Amino acid sequence: MNSPTIGHPDIVLGTLLAKGGRAHRLARLTALHEICRRHQELGSCDFSLSTIGRLAEAEGILKGRVLYNMQSADYRKLILSWATYAGPPTLQPSKPLASHEYLMRIQDPAIRSIMQAIIGERDKLRAEVNLLKSNAQVVVDRRPIGARGPGAAIVLPTTTHGHDAQLTPSEREALEKAVSADYLDGHGLHESSHGEIVNEHGRTVFDVGFARAIRKILGA
Known part of the structure; x- marks a missing residue:
């Protein structure tokens, strides 16, 4: 030393x-x-x-x-x-994210994989929302689809396919199971009034609207 x-x-x-x-x-x-x-x-x-x-x-x-x-x-x-x-300070090990901890508690690998994808998509959308918030002005074009202004290019309609068409039967079954009351209760979780998933200590595992979003994906 x-x-x-x-x-x-x-x-x-x-x-x-x-x-x-x-x-x-x-x-x-x-x-x-x-x-x-x-x-x-x-x-x-x-x-x-x-x-x-x-x-x-x-x-x-x-x-x-x-x-x-x-x-x-x-x-x-x-x-x-x-x-x-x-001597140099001892580096403290980085604490895993709370979402990672809860993912590791999901024993079914199929559900865990889907949940991980959903969390990743949530984080991506959250980052995009924060980016939009950072802009002082947001211009929203409310002209009818296909409308054309002087010297402007034609705005072509965009087709968006629902998530339901992309799900395989096993993925649909896994998502339905993930938000079912029996499955959540078996893992010490429950769905709250605004669609968030909370644990037995009242701590939010998945944010507000999570369960509702899955049901929308399922077309329920």
């Missing part, structure tokens, strides 16, 4: 105190050293100026913002020695 150029924090403190100076400054250095020592003994590797500044301010040693001043180079050197001694 020790750095060959910075040295153990005790040695760094001794060097800084040996420089002399006002008694108030020497007392601050010693107190800051003890704060860092206790922080390291608790197993922390976070010796950022913001973190140590908050600890020092909480104990009335100095204001956290003082550490960023040009005159506080000795304080920063002492903190850096502790950061080097403690």
